[in-house]
Amino acid sequence: MKEEIVIAGFGGQGVLSMGKILAYAGLMDNLEVTWMPSYGPEQRGGTANVTVILSDAPISSPVLDSYDTAVVLNQQSLDKFEGKVKAGGTLIYDPSGIHHLPTRTDIRVVPVDAMDAAIELKNSKTYNMILLGALLKCRPVVEIDAVLRGLKKTLPERHHHLLPLNEQALKKGMTLVG
Numbered sequence: 001m002k003e004e005i006v007i008a009g010f011g012g013q014g015v016l017s018m019g020k021i022l023a024y025a026g027l028m029d030n031l032e033v034t035w036m037p038s039y040g041p042e043q044r045g046g047t048a049n050v051t052v053i054l055s056d057a058p059i060s061s062p063v064l065d066s067y068d069t070a071v072v073l074n075q076q077s078l079d080k081f082e083g084k085v086k087a088g089g090t091l092i093y094d095p096s097g098i099h100h101l102p103t104r105t106d107i108r109v110v111p112v113d114a115m116d117a118a119i120e121l122k123n124s125k126t127y128n129m130i131l132l133g134a135l136l137k138c139r140p141v142v143e144i145d146a147v148l149r150g151l152k153k154t155l156p157e158r159h160h161h162l163l164p165l166n167e168q169a170l171k172k173g174m175t176l177v178g
Contacts, residue, residue: 001056003141004064006081007131008049009073009097011039014128017154018071019050022132024150025142026054034062047076054141069139071131075099090138092131110138112176118169125162126169133173144170 005022009015016037023035032055039048051067053059069090070081074097085091087106095101096115114130121130129151136144151166 003054004067005052005069006067007071008077011048015048018128019052021150025146028146028149029142036062129166129169130173133170137174137177
């Protein structure tokens with residue numbers, strides 16, 4: 001098993017955190033992992049993306065030209081990464097930030113109303129966990145228990161009271177995938 005994933009959006013949407021949690025979950029599941037962030041100096045409001053590779057064999061390079069799965073959170077990211085999803089791969093996107101819908105027919109395209117779901121959960125910070133849940137429903141590359149352990153490892157201890165809310169967000173994201 002080898003899954004090459006890119007997660008992309010604006011800084012402040014939790015893109016890098018989502019990638020880091022996914023990478024930690026891979027470690028918890030005893031997988032080989034790479035996590036390679038890319039962002040501009042402006043961070044919040046600028047574009048950001050992260051490449052995560054999860055594999056049961058050694059990974060030769062973290063640098064990729066194409067991906068098995070892309071999670072895109074804004075139009076700029078869709079424009080940049082839609083063409084880089086491998087044929088037969090998966091593109092997950094939140095329609096709230098998209099003006100021109102994906103057009104590829106050789107990939108699985110999955111809209112996830114994550115912003116609406118975050119509002120429903122009364123916490124906009126659950127946005128990235130909702131999308132991570134959707135990703136795991138589409139591509140179950142790690143166990144949800146490993147994600148929760150990874151989340152506990154990446155969240156500062158003062159935020160551990162938010163772990164149940166994040167678990168709820170992950171599960172909500174899984175229900176949004178048809």
